[in-house]
Amino acid sequence: MFAEERAKPIRIEQNEALIRNLVDSHTKIPLIAQDLKKRKAGFNGEKSVDYHLSFLNSKKYMVFNDLKLPLTPHHFQIDSLLFTPFYTLILEIKNISGTLTIDSEFNQLTKNYNGVVTGYSDPITQANRQKLFLQRFFYDHHLVLPPIKFLVVISNPSTILKMAPGQKLLSPYDKIIHAQNLISEISKLNTLYTEEKATKKDLKRIKKVLLNKHDTGFTSILDTYGINETEILKGVKCESCSGKMERFFGCWHCTKCNFISKTAHVRAIEDYFLLFKPSITNRELRTFLDIKSPKTANQLLNSLNLKVTGSSKGTTYHKEFL
Template sequence: MLAKERGKPIKIDQLEALLRGLNKNHSKIPLIEPDLKKRKAGYNGEKAVDYQLSFLKDKKYMVFNDLKLPLAPDYFQIDSLLFTPYYTLILEIKNILGTLTIDSDFNQLIRSYNGIESGFQDPVMQVKRLKLLLQQFFLDHKLTIPPIEYLVVISNPGTILRMSNGQDKKPPYDKIIHSQNLLSEVSKLNSIYKEEKVSKNEMRKIKRVLLNKHSNIFKSILTNYKISEDEILKGIYCEICAGKMERVFGSWYCNYCKFYSKTAHEQKIEDYFLLIKPFITNKELRGFLDIYSRKTAEKILASLNLKTTGSTKGTIYHKEFH
């Protein structure tokens, strides 16, 4: 049973907004484009794993995809969590192209792709850490802690997994699997854990807490690329000829190609929330859309049905990410 769906990651939306917001010749674009491609490949890989999990139709399974849970002073993120009354399974999903060589003597992973070798952060260490964080989260919220298992799931079926010369695949590296083997790993766990550890009532409580505590935290990506707010283009640009548009009689009008639009600002404001911060004032909106009229800005903001705090000139309009 799917308890929480996987949404499109906010990072992808942010990177797309950043590409829209920068001048086409901006020096950072060659850095941003490959990052976006990687994120999208990762998301597709996660969806491939979701597909495998969708075969677990029995009522005893609860699947939570993409959980971001608070644990002071920070958050932790779980790609997928399979919850049963007998055990819980954390999945760390990796989209890694090429050949992945595991060196258990040095606890390191070497990826070779297109003739280039690169070291990789040990994903087993990463998922082990998630196990500790999840245990702590359950403890903090006075939830029954079930036995917690974990797997690193390689989502791309074309990835070749191998052990370093002469080594046998041994714990903990037997925890790295291909997504097509996920269901057989789940049945293995089912035969190991037969005792009910979490009651039906407790399962409901856990579901409620996980869904309530999940939150998509806003983190600016501008600092990652050392891009300042001033470098983001202000104003509305024509989707046909890329010329700057003017606000005329409640529409956006392009003087160059005569295109006009009533809604051209909607994407731009969405981009503000993704790039700058998840709330905006009238004054900030005027700056970002490059318009002068406070009234126009007010009308635009009112049309977006955003949650507001404060009143009159100090009103702040909030965007909520889910």
């Protein structure tokens, strides 16, 4: 989120957990796997842009990744957002391979990849919309907003960019750039914008409000795919063969391949949080892991350093997604 390394999006983790916890023959697995592949490609693209951004002096720029901000009645999401006292920069990151043709007359983008042509919505229109959302958000929260600029960053270095026949590359389509040109584009902005629009105090307040309003994006993955809770497999699964594990003298033993693990429950509990909700009780854990002893369930939960609320039977353990 803020400046640190971009975290793996929760949606990727949710899809992975779903695939692990459904029977292999489940009819929805191909769809879940296809979505996962797309989201992973997007995430890899964003990480490669982060590499270029890592060359910026962190004292001069305030960078936020994967911001999801509320704007009644919905949310809006920004891949990367940079603040300086002089300007604000929105980065819309695209991981698209092949040849991209920009049509400024029809506001569209077409991709030709191995002879297959696919249309995309105009990233400039998209970036402009985000600019408006950001302006409204800052206005609503009485924050100072230095002038907003945006760049659409193509993360794949082998993607070919060209204009439709007979068209010239004019503004704003010159804002679509390759990731390797990102730093030089930022240098250009630095020479263009030299008037201080936000003080250190303004930037501090921006950081505080953005971190406070950022939404972790937890939504029910079961609802997303129309999967019933009863379809989720119970018990601790073996990391070696995905067979069912049983607890025996403080260890997990695979009933299929005899693999032994001390920590196999950790991933199972993480999966529970990703698949059901970000909190769990002793009883819910016993049902999910298919274990009988409340004492064992207690030990397992206490070993995880989770936030705890309530007491005795109402004790609830919470997972905090960032």
